Amino acid sequence: MTEKLSEETRRTVLKPLLESGWKLTEDRDAMHKTFEFENFVEAFGWMTRVAIWAEKWDHHPEWDNVYKTVNVTLTTHDADGLTTLDAKLARKMDGLYGTEKD
Numbered sequence: 052m053t054e055k056l057s058e059e060t061r062r063t064v065l066k067p068l069l070e071s072g073w074k075l076t077e078d079r080d081a082m083h084k085t086f087e088f089e090n091f092v093e094a095f096g097w098m099t100r101v102a103i104w105a106e107k108w109d110h111h112p113e114w115d116n117v118y119k120t121v122n123v124t125l126t127t128h129d130a131d132g133l134t135t136l137d138a139k140l141a142r143k144m145d146g147l148y149g150t151e152k153d
C-alpha cells in the first residue's frame with residue numbers, strides 16, 4: 052500500500068501542484084481543483100482521457116461534472132490521506148488539460 056506523504060515530502064511534491072491551482076481540502080487530507088472547459092464535449096473528453104490513466108494506475112478521482120465544469124478531489128482512501136499517487140494523477144490531469152487548450 053502507498054504511504055501517506057510525510058511532512059517533508061509533501062512540501063516538495065505538493066508545492067508545484069499548489070502553484071498550479073490545486074488547494075488542500077480543509078476537512079480531510081485531500082486536494083481539489085476545478086477545471087473549466089470550452090463546452091461539455093471538451094470536459095467529458097478530458098474526463099475520459101483521465102479515466103484511462105486512473106484505471107491503469109488503479110487510482111481513481113472523486114469528481115463531478117456540470118456542463119463544462121469538472122470538480123476534482125484527490126486522496127488515497129487506502130492510506131486515509133494524500134500519497135504520491137494523488138500527486139501523479141494531479142500532474143496527469145494538469146498535463147492533459149494543458150495540451151487540450153492548445
Ligand SMILES: C[C@H](O)[C@H](O)[C@H]1CNC2=NC(N)=NC(=O)C2=N1
Pocket residue numbers: 109110111112126127128129130
Ligand atoms: C481495491 C482497489 O485497489 C482500491 O479500492 C483502490 C482503487 N482506487 C483507489 N482510488 C483512490 N483514489 N484511492 C484508493 O485508495 C483506491 N484504492
